[in-house]
Amino acid sequence: MFKLITKNDTPNLLLIAAVLGICATGFLDMINYLQHIILDKPLTRYEFIGRWVLYMTDGIFSHQSIKTSPPRSGELILGWVGHYAIGIGFALLMLLFTGTKWILRPSFLPAFVVGFVTCSVPFFIMYPGMGYGMLGLSTPNPTMLQFKVLVSHVVFSVGLYVTGKILNRGIDKSVTK
Numbered sequence: 385m386f387k388l389i390t391k392n393d394t395p396n397l398l399l400i401a402a403v404l405g406i407c408a409t410g411f412l413d414m415i416n417y418l419q420h421i422i423l424d425k426p427l428t429r430y431e432f433i434g435r436w437v438l439y440m441t442d443g444i445f446s447h448q449s450i451k452t453s454p455p456r457s458g459e460l461i462l463g464w465v466g467h468y469a470i471g472i473g474f475a476l477l478m479l480l481f482t483g484t485k486w487i488l489r490p491s492f493l494p495a496f497v498v499g500f501v502t503c504s505v506p507f508f509i510m511y512p513g514m515g516y517g518m519l520g521l522s523t524p525n526p527t528m529l530q531f532k533v534l535v536s537h538v539v540f541s542v543g544l545y546v547t548g549k550i551l552n553r554g555i556d557k558s559v560t561k
Contacts, residue, residue, distance in 0.1 A: 400487055401479050403551060405472030408543030412471075415539045425532075430463030431455070436514050437462055450514035474502050475544060487555065490548030492541070499541030506533050 419425045438456040439447070447453050478498040479486060486494055507530070511520045520529035 397479055397484055398476070400484060400551065401476035402472050404479075404544055404547050405475035406468055407547040407550075408475060408540050409468050409471030411543030411546070412536055412540045416536065428467075430467055431460040432463065432514060433466055433510070434459035434461065434463030436510070437466060446513045447515045470505075471540065474498055474540070477502070478544065487548055487551055490545055490552055492545045495541040495544035495548070496538070498544070499537040502540075503533050503537050 416425075416428060420427050432450045435453060435456050436447070436450050438459055439445075439453065475498075478494050481498075482494050507519045510516075511529075512518050516523050516529070517526075520526045520533075523529050
């Protein structure tokens with residue numbers, strides 16, 4: 385049985401955020417892989433995220449095209465680790481606004497709001513930095529890219545919510561009163 389002590393219990397907050405973020409991101413990856421198999425949609429290329437981050441260590445924050453920037457050692461693993469770290473960060477963001485009380489009564493709305501609001505990260509930070517332009521407008525099919533982000537973040541929201549419901553079952557609620 386998992387014990388949730390208070391809403392200000394930082395170790396438990398971080399543990400809950402880690403479990404929520406990892407599971408929701410894993411759920412997103414499973415859905416993306418199913419879309420790849422069933423609908424022949426391309427998989428996300430996490431090495432480009434890792435490459436972008438690695439170039440930042442050299443002070444290079446934007447690229448004409450991250451795809452044509454020379455590859456860097458460790459970019460794929462960094463991209464995957466970053467992908468899951470971002471998921472944990474988004475889960476933590478939700479818990480910082482809701483407190484750990486959300487895990488006592490998981491509801492979809494906070495998860496959805498976080499999923500929707502965090503679309504701004506790829507739209508306004510990652511895509512411009514990787515050479516895709518604001519909102520991906522410099523790509524051949526920006527509408528497809530924007531739709532993919534929106535769907536992915538909603539799927540992540542569903543993953544947060546479902547994981548919250550599952551975690552809720554394992555919490556000793558007697559220690560929270």
